[in-house]
Amino acid sequence: MKACVDIGGTKVAVSLVRDASGSDRPAPMAVRVAEPTVKTGAVDALARQVLALIDAACAQVGCARADITATGVSSCGPFVLVDGRIEVANPNICGGLAGAPRDIGNEWTRIPLEEPLVQALGTVRIANDAVAALVAERRWGALRGSENCAYVTWSTGVGAGLCVDGHVLRGKNGNAGHAGHSFVVDGDAAALCGCGNRGDVESMIAGGSLEGRIGTDAERLMTAATQGDVRAVRTVQQLCEVMGRMLYNLIATLDLQRISLGGSVFLHHAGLLLPQLEREVQRHFPALTQGVELCVAGLADKVGDYAALALVDKD
Ligand SMILES: [Zn+2]
Structure with missing residues (x-):
């Protein structure tokens, strides 16, 4: 099973796909769950939300986190590398960036993403959402x-x-x-x-x-x-x-x-x-x-x- 995570400024979606084949058509989604993007609480709230959504998706199809062989994460950016791991400094999620004109409900300037997901899931590939969408549009769209x-x-x-x-x-x-x-x-x-x-x-x-x-x-x-x-x-x-x-x-x-x-x-x-x-x-x-x-x-x-x-x- 592969997990597909789409992180946007408004919503987070997780889909599971059974053994995608690399063919000329994308494999069908076995399940998809989505929620509004969490913007309050501890700075790792978004990473924890992603893991909770993965668990919820797994429960719906009767598998476990351990059955996920690879996780792809398409996330809004920009990214900042901290000790070689990707953190997210997106103005629609992080309320502490300089000059933020609206009250998002937090003072975050960047949030950890790669480190907590790799710890929990093993193989994780993260790319900027538009870059990942480009790759998908070139392959299937x-x-x-x-x-x-x-x-x-x-x-x-x-x-x-x-x-x-x-x-x-x-x-x-x-x-x-x-x-x-x-x-x-x-x-x-x-x-x-x-x-x-x-x-x-x-x-x-x-x-x-x-x-x-x-x-x-x-x-x-x-x-x-x-x-x-x-x-x-x-x-x-x-x-x-x-x-x-x-x-x-x-x-x-x-x-x-x-x-x-x-x-x-x-x-x-x-x-x-x-x-x-x-x-x-x-x-x-x-x-x-x-x-x-x-x-x-x-x-x-x-x-x-x-x-x-x-x-x-x-x-
Ligand atoms: Zn700007």
């Missing part, structure tokens, strides 16, 4: 056969997984692709991100920032725009300008051919957002953007679960 591509998530946070010349980019701490914390606006319009930046992509358009910044959540805003509410339409257009700018910057920097988009904010309203993002990208420097394809994640709302599976699929 919309990026099959693409050597120069990205997976971009627009969810509670915003991030990217990047592949150039067939190589998945990871970086010194596994944080390559944190374009959500790259700057896109300045001046009065700039909002404060949980990371301490003012005017980065997450501060402007992430699902976790919208309520505080514009007084409504992504779901209500997008629904109103779909129904033709003029103010909502204009606001969504502004969000797409910011995301379009980020996508263009990735394309210009890495010479990408194809970008697969996922995440709850995007997936729930892909029909509204995708054409606007395509327009935003295509109106910039044609020598770099001509022929670049944007598409909906082929694994859709399963991308997080399969992202974790992709990390241990061949174990």
Whole structure:
């Protein structure tokens, strides 16, 4: 049995898969359990939540922790390495990061992840969620056969997984692709991100920032725009300008051919957002953007679960 753990700023999900085969289709999930991400208590609360969810999943299919041969963890980042082990310093989970604009309920600056999971489970492979999703999309989804591509998530946070010349980019701490914390606006319009930046992509358009910044959540805003509410339409257009700018910057920097988009904010309203993002990208420097394809994640709302599976699929 393999365990797939998907850690996001809003929820944590655990699925179990019986002996994944490394075939051209992901093995079906035997069971899946999910809960809101724990953000209070001791600093190892999230690691303990993951283990409790694994035990709950095991109980549902009648197996034990000892039956799990490998665990893949797709987690929101950034990661910090402490004594060679991954800890998580995510602005939507850790309330103690510099400049955090909202009260998350804790003063954490980073939380242990790899050490407690390895102690309890043995073989554990952890990757940034967008990087892991990129690997899954290249193996089973919309990026099959693409050597120069990205997976971009627009969810509670915003991030990217990047592949150039067939190589998945990871970086010194596994944080390559944190374009959500790259700057896109300045001046009065700039909002404060949980990371301490003012005017980065997450501060402007992430699902976790919208309520505080514009007084409504992504779901209500997008629904109103779909129904033709003029103010909502204009606001969504502004969000797409910011995301379009980020996508263009990735394309210009890495010479990408194809970008697969996922995440709850995007997936729930892909029909509204995708054409606007395509327009935003295509109106910039044609020598770099001509022929670049944007598409909906082929694994859709399963991308997080399969992202974790992709990390241990061949174990
Ligand atoms: Zn930020």
